[in-house]
Amino acid sequence: MLEAAKEQAIVARGLKRSYKTRAETVDAVQGIDLTVGKGEIVGFLGPNGAGKTTTLKMLCTLLEPTDGEAIVAGCDLRRDARGVKRRIGYVAQGGTTMREAKVSLEIVSQAQLYGLSRQEGERRGKALLKALDLDGIWDRACGSLSGGQRRRLDIVMGLIHEPELVFLDEPSTGLDPQARANLWNHIRSLRDEFGTTVFLTTHYMDEADALSDRLLIIDHGRIVGEGASAELKERLSGDAITLTLRTSEDATKSQETAEALDNAANVVCEGNVVHFRVPNGASVLPGLLRRLTDLDIEPIGVEIARPTLEDVFLNLTGRSLRD
Ligand SMILES: Nc1ncnc2c1ncn2[C@@H]1O[C@H](COP(=O)(O)OP(=O)(O)OP(=O)(O)O)[C@@H](O)[C@H]1O
Numbered sequence: 006m007l008e009a010a011k012e013q014a015i016v017a018r019g020l021k022r023s024y025k026t027r028a029e030t031v032d033a034v035q036g037i038d039l040t041v042g043k044g045e046i047v048g049f050l051g052p053n054g055a056g057k058t059t060t061l062k063m064l065c066t067l068l069e070p071t072d073g074e075a076i077v078a079g080c081d082l083r084r085d086a087r088g089v090k091r092r093i094g095y096v097a098q099g100g101t102t103m104r105e106a107k108v109s110l111e112i113v114s115q116a117q118l119y120g121l122s123r124q125e126g127e128r129r130g131k132a133l134l135k136a137l138d139l140d141g142i143w144d145r146a147c148g149s150l151s152g153g154q155r156r157r158l159d160i161v162m163g164l165i166h167e168p169e170l171v172f173l174d175e176p177s178t179g180l181d182p183q184a185r186a187n188l189w190n191h192i193r194s195l196r197d198e199f200g201t202t203v204f205l206t207t208h209y210m211d212e213a214d215a216l217s218d219r220l221l222i223i224d225h226g227r228i229v230g231e232g233a234s235a236e237l238k239e240r241l242s243g244d245a246i247t248l249t250l251r252t253s254e255d256a257t258k259s260q261e262t263a264e265a266l267d268n269a270a271n272v273v274c275e276g277n278v279v280h281f282r283v284p285n286g287a288s289v290l291p292g293l294l295r296r297l298t299d300l301d302i303e304p305i306g307v308e309i310a311r312p313t314l315e316d317v318f319l320n321l322t323g324r325s326l327r328d
Pocket residue numbers: 024025026031032033051052053054055056057058059060208
């Protein structure tokens with residue numbers, strides 16, 4: 006690949022991965038191109054089963070691509086997997102610390118795994134604990150920590166060898182809202198203080214929105230959208246209208262009525278809910294409701310909203326991120 010790719014944190018071209026099971030072949034990742042700049046926080050957003058973890062594991066050298074190539078942290082993924090491994094950190098979905106083990110032991114062992122001395126492991130470990138607001142847990146057992154503390158400890162483990170690039174798989178899954186917001190602040194500060202590039206997977210829109218400088222949206226193993234959250238939303242001009250009807254029959258008729266409006270776009274019916282976009286929701290709605298009344302349809306809910314990431318996803322894929 007191009008020498009210029011080494012100036013970026015990640016450049017991947019045509020990455021593919023299939024899983025062969027007895028019954029079938031699953032094409033989990035179907036040819037992904039992506040670029041992540043140094044010092045960026047990039048959110049890899051997609052519904053369950055979209056191919057996020059598979060992509061992440063390929064980029065971390067934990068899974069061999071079926072096809073394609075990548076330069077990760079300046080090293081060729083296929084030819085220099087060891088070089089990649091040395092330069093990156095990886096924080097798995099479930100974490101790696103053992104309940105019974107002491108925090109200090111886990112941290113120092115992790116450091117030694119990367120060839121660091123015990124003293125250096127202790128020095129870096131304590132500094133990272135401080136940076137992640139975990140002072141005072143050095144002598145505690147991992148299992149005695151709260152969910153949020155344990156997740157931050159996972160991040161300390163992933164950063165002990167001072168990687169220039171860290172991969173976080175679903176960093177805030179299982180945390181309460183306050184612990185999630187707190188974790189996001191810490192992830193941002195890692196980038197701000199240490200210049201660490203962060204590539205994280207998530208299926209939470211709020212996480213992607215709050216944390217990422219840029220988003221890559223993946224669905225069915227392909228990248229379907231890319232850009233800063235604000236840019237992605239801006240590309241969807243106009244207001245999103247959501248009508249909730251009593252029955253799916255009413256929803257189908259409402260969908261037809263919405264489709265007949267001037268300037269209505271992306272009209273989608275899901276069960277008893279109809280979504281669409283119009284340039285000016287407030288002026289369109291009274292006429293639409295009159296037409297529905299003429300059809301004997303009375304919506305049980307009407308919402309007008311500025312575009313959200315959910316709308317972006319709906320627009321890109323024709324379905325809801327939650328499905
Ligand atoms: N070891 C495996 N064998 C067979 N199929 C697999 C294997 N691992 C993943 N898959 C399938 O590959 C697809 C992508 O899975 P992947 O875990 O990458 O998605 P994901 O976006 O990370 O999902 P989640 O948000 O649920 O973690 C899914 O259809 C999944 O069922």
